[in-house]
Amino acid sequence: MEVEAFKRLYPLPFYERYLDSSVRPDGRPLGRARPTSVSLGAVSTADGSALVKIGNTTMLAGVKLEVMVPSQETPDQGSITVDFQMPPICSPLVRPGRPVEAASVISEQLSNVLTSSELVNLSELCIAPGKAAWMAYLDVYCLDADGSLLDTALLASVAALAHLQLPAVSVSEEGRVYPVSSSTSGDVSMEGAETSIKVKGNSISPRRRLKLGAAPFALTCMVHKKHLLADPCAEEETLLQCSITITMNQMGRLVSFYKPGGAVPATTAIVKECISLARRRAREVQQILKEALEDHIESPSLMQTD
C-alpha cells in the first residue's frame, strides 16, 4: 500500500529508483522490447490484413484494393493511401468527435516511412499501363494504445502488405477490368512465368503476391537522464517525455530518425546507442514476421478468400 502511494504521489522518483537499478517496473531490462506477435489474415473481407501486438498495444491493419485509372504523369504506377485511426476504444485520452493530434501525427509519420523505405514499388500495382492500376487503401486501426504506437502501426502495415494478394483480373482492350474466377486464375498462374496472357483479346494478370522491398521496422526509445528505454508503454511515454523513434530497414539502412523535441538533447553517444538498439530490434521483428508468414503459407486453407 505504501509503495502504491509513493508511486501515485511521486511517479517520477518512483520510476527513477527502478531505472537506477537498470530494470523497469514490468520486469524488463531497459533495452528489451515487449513480447511481439503478428497474426495474418485477421480480416477476411480485406485483401490483406494483419493483427499485431507489441505488449498491450494492438493494431489492426487492412489493405483494400480498388481499380483506378493511373494518372497521366505516372501511367504505369498504382498508388497507396495510408490512413491511421485512433477510435475512442483505444485510450481514455481519445474522445469521439475530433480526431486526436497524435493520430494525425502518426498517420503522417507512417506514410512518410512507407514512402521513404520504398517498401512497395508502385509499378507493381499496375494492371495495364495507362489503363488500369490498383489503388491500395491501407487502414490501420489502433485497438489498444499502450505506447510505441508508430512501431506497432508500422509493423502492422508491413505485415498487411506482405499478406496482400492482388486478385486475378482480366483487362479488356478499353481498359475495363473484370475479376477472374478462382478456377481459371489457378490455371493461368500454373501455366506460365508470363505475368499476363492474352485470352480472347483480354490480357489476364494472375493472382499474385506483392513483391516488397526491404521492410522497415521502427523502435521507439525514451531518453531520461542517462537512461535509454526501448519500447516504452503509455505510462513511460507520458512520464519521461523525451522520445526518439528510429526506423531501420532489414539492410541496416536508416529510414527515419524522428525526435520531436524533448528535454534531453540527443548526443552522438545516444544516437549511436539508439541505432544499435533499433538494428537489433529490426532483426528480431523481421524474424517474427518471417515466422508468421511461413506459418500462414503452410496452412493454405486460411488463404482462400473471396
Next chain:
Amino acid sequence: MAGEALSRPDGRAGNQIRPLVCTRSLLSRADGSAQWSQENTTVLAAVYGPKSVTGKKENPEYASLEVIWKPKSGLSGKFEKEAELIVKRSLESIILAALYPNLGISIILQVINDDGSLLACAMNAACAALVDAGIPLSGLIAAVSCGVTVNNEVVLDLLKSEEQKNVAHVCLVFPSQPVSVVLELPSNVDEKPEKQGFITCVMRGAMDVDQYLTCVDQGRAASAEIAKFLRKSLGQSQVWALLSFLL
C-alpha cells in the same frame, strides 16, 4: 570543394547555407513577431502571450504552449498538424514555462513562401519571435536542414528542388546555450560545442548511418553559425530600439 559547388542548382558549396534575413516587430497587435528568410523561403511568426487561457489548456504548473501553422494557401492538413507538434515540442525545451502557471503562449506561423528547408525556417522564425515577445527562454535554438544527394554528398540548407530530387534530407534543431559571464554557473562539461546533441530531428527518405552522422556534424556546425547570426541580429535591433528611445 569545387566539384560540390557545381552539383547544386544555385551554385552553393555543399556546406554553404543561404543568406539569412531576420526582421522583428513587424506586427503591431502581436506581443512579438519576426520574419525569417532563407532567400526564397520565408516564414512570419507571431507570438501572443502570456495570456489567460481556459479549459483543458490551463495548467496550474506551466504555461501552455500552442503552435498554429498556417500553410501558404489552402487548409491545414496532416503535414501542418505534424509540423505544429514538432515546433511545439522543440520550443518547450527552451521556454521557461514554469514562470507563467495557468497562462498560455500562442505562436502563429504563417508560411509566406516555401523554397525548401521550410520546417527549419519556421523554427528559427518562432525562436526570434519569442525573443521579440520577451518570453523568458533558457537559450536559443537554431534549425538547419541537411540532405544527402544521389552522389552521396552531404549538402546543407536545401532548396525545394533539391528536397524533391535528393535521396534523403533531415531537419535538425540544435540548442544554443547563452554565453555565461558568471563563473560559478555549472558549465556543461560533457557537452562541448563540438559534441552538442540535437533537440529535434525529422527525416525524409532513407540514408546510411554514416551519412546520417555526417549530416548531424555538418548541421551542428551550420547551426552554430545560424545561432551566431540570430544573436547578432537580436543585439543589433536592441541598439536601434535604445537609440530611438533616446532620440
